Amino acid sequence: MKITSIIIAFTFALSISFASELTELYKKNQTPTYTELIAHYQQLADTYGSARLMEYGKSDSGEPIYLFVISHSGIFDADSIQAAGLATVLINNAIHPGEPCGVDASAKLAEDLLAEGVIPNTRVVTCIIPAYNVGGMLNRGCCSRANQDGPEEYGFRGNAKNLDLNRDFIKADAENTKTFYKIYHDWKPQIFVDAHSTNGADYPADMTLINTARSRVEESMRTFFNSSMTNSLYRDMIKSGYSISPYYHTYGDTITDGLMEYMDSPRYSTGYTTLFNTMGYVSEAHMLKPYPVRVDATYAFLKAVVFYAQLNSSAILSIYNNANNNIRKVKEYGINYKLDTTTNLELKFESYRKKYRTSSVTGLPIHYFDQSIRDTNTIPYYADYKPEKMIQVPQYYVLPQAWSAVKERLDLSQIEYRTLTKDTTMQVELYYISKYETSDRPYEGHYFHYNTEVIKDTQEVTLRAGDMIILTDQDGIRYIIESLEPEAEDSFFSWGFFDSMLQQKEWFSDYVFEPKAEKILAENPKLKADFEQKKKDDKEFAASSW
Known part of the structure; x- marks a missing residue:
């Protein structure tokens, strides 16, 4: 018995050592390969009874897409979890593998949830897709994201078909998307997070956040999602020492013109999940922060989400179920949302001063952000969208x-x-x-x-x-x-x-149809009147024998 205990303890120590080594990579400005990452999750699943690594389906590149499930209740069947009234959080990583901060943050989060028992509560199940765009993750290099500070090597935005998977959630051209459908609809998460890094402007915030456009959130869950949950996550990030702001999506040419909420239509991950009343976020770590900062900020956000789900699991499940019941009763449904500029919130936003200089490369004007000058402005935040058209629900x-x-x-x-x-x-x-x-x-x-x-x-x-x-x-x-x-x-x-x-598939000759046209018009006075009026109103129509 003593020998067995020593062997078990030694094996356990090796497992933790292996896992910890991988989750320290980001501090060296590195991110794991697909093979290393899946081995990490398999090691965790082999070590802890409250974890499972599930092969869920294929990707366009041929490699499988996995789901890692942490369930402190010991239940790993999706239907049984729903029947038991457990809340579920789904985290997606590497949809854009050139933005891998979620890959490292989730690997660290999984290790901490299991090894440290950060969340012993049995009311929340955490599901992690370690690597979604596998083909893009395998296509590693150093230089496709020149506007980003690290890591040393990373994946590519396009998948094996060169598709942007975050535009594929309705059309589902990729096998990856079809696998996501299976994961998502099996587990029916109440909360979904898609981890990214930004593109574009420079500013002080470590993290920016896209929340599902509030106008598209089901009405009965809107206040909870917009006010209670989202505001709580902002506060938790600040308490953790990371600055956060809404996603930098400018309304005009300058920051003082304001920001506008990002409209995530159904082609996007959170746009798709919102169609089934999942509350969704896209975390956007700031690209110009050092890679370790981006990973730590993403980790802090993911941890805040899981903590919030733990503390509010009953409310989250109740609101989610109510939304599903309410949406079935709608008689009218709005489509094609457009920004409402007649109303806005106020947002205190800290920015670097935007300046212009002459490029030494092109000799042309180029803008830059002067990090030595920080401006704090109260700016408009346009958060409301209105549907362009209302559909009478059949x-x-x-x-x-x-x-x-x-x-x-x-x-x-x-x-x-x-x-x-x-x-x-x-x-x-x-x-x-x-x-x-x-x-x-x-x-x-x-x-x-x-x-x-x-x-x-x-x-x-x-x-x-x-x-x-x-x-x-x-x-x-x-x-x-x-x-x-x-x-x-x-x-x-x-x-x-x-x-x-x-596309028209049948044609006719005008000289053959002429006698028939005369007969049809003679027998249908209203059609003839409409035809004559159309010729008067439309010169192009009148000039064509067709």
């Missing part, structure tokens, strides 16, 4: 079975529907696309449509056996509307999933 949407790529994404997002067992004729409201614009260049693998307009009509149509009837009275109602309404900015139509419908 009882059902109909998706013909031909659109298998759309069906796949509905299935992955756990959207419920029933499949017709026989051909059925019914009266439906349908859309005709009357207008849209398309980007001149591809964006994230698509020629994106925008400024779409539709004409509604009510018709009797025959649906085929196998077509899908999608009930809106379900938890995924917001996802259903945002993805299936053609005018919604991140809809499947906007991303080109229905593009084949935009």
Whole structure:
């Protein structure tokens, strides 16, 4: 027994030593490789009974995406955790592997939660995706982010398909995104954090924060999320010794013009999770702070989130469940949010003085931030957005079975529907696309449509056996509307999933159709009147024989 105890103790000591060595890398301006990182989490899972490392699915690069789960309750089945009334926090890392501070911060957080027992409370389950963009993480180098202070080597923003995964959460072109869907919908987190570093301006704050745009948060949870939770996290960061501000997203040319809240539409990680009433944050450590500072600031924020979840788990679960119940009852739903500049909050913001000089390289004017001069201004903070259009929520949407790529994404997002067992004729409201614009260049693998307009009509149509009837009275109602309404900015139509419908497939010769056109107009006086009026109003139309 003595020998066994010594061996166990020695093995345990080696495990802790291995883990600690990896979590000290960031202090040397380094970040672990994918292989080193997964070995770290496997070592923790092998050492602690309250941890599991789960292989969840594949990435575009072929390597698996893992989920690391810390559950002090000893429950590791997602359904059982939900049944037990435990709150869940999901942390995502390396969606942009050139911004790896979350990778190191989460590795340290996991070690501390387990080794030190920082949170012995059994009411919170912490789920960590160690490396989401695996292909980008494997594509390591020193120089793709020239506007960043360390680490020595890091990954690349694009994944194995050169996709920005933080624009993929509706279209799901990447296997990574499909794996995320499985993780997210299995575990149904109440809180989600996506760890990043900033781009752009220089300023004193160690950390900036994107919270899900408050206008898009379900109404019953809005006050809790905006006032109680977010404000508490700001206070906790300051207590930990790190300065924090809202994300540097300027309204005008200068900081005195104000900042505006970032609108995270459904293409973004927190935009997607908000569709299912998860409260979301994007931590943005300041790129020009030394790498150890960025990691420590990210660690402090992640720890603050988990602590807050522990202290407020009952309230968080209650608010989350209420939001899911309330959203199913909405009769109108807003899409395409635009900034409301008629109202704003006030924000005290500390900045470095912005100045201009002549570039010694180009000979042209270039701006810089003078760190020797700090300005503190009370500036407007534009936090309200208003929907451009209100949708009357239908009882059902109909998706013909031909659109298998759309069906796949509905299935992955756990959207419920029933499949017709026989051909059925019914009266439906349908859309005709009357207008849209398309980007001149591809964006994230698509020629994106925008400024779409539709004409509604009510018709009797025959649906085929196998077509899908999608009930809106379900938890995924917001996802259903945002993805299936053609005018919604991140809809499947906007991303080109229905593009084949935009091309004419049959033609005719005008000389052949002329006698038929005469007969149709003669038999339909109103159609003829509309036709003549159209010729008067539209010169281009009148000049075409088609």
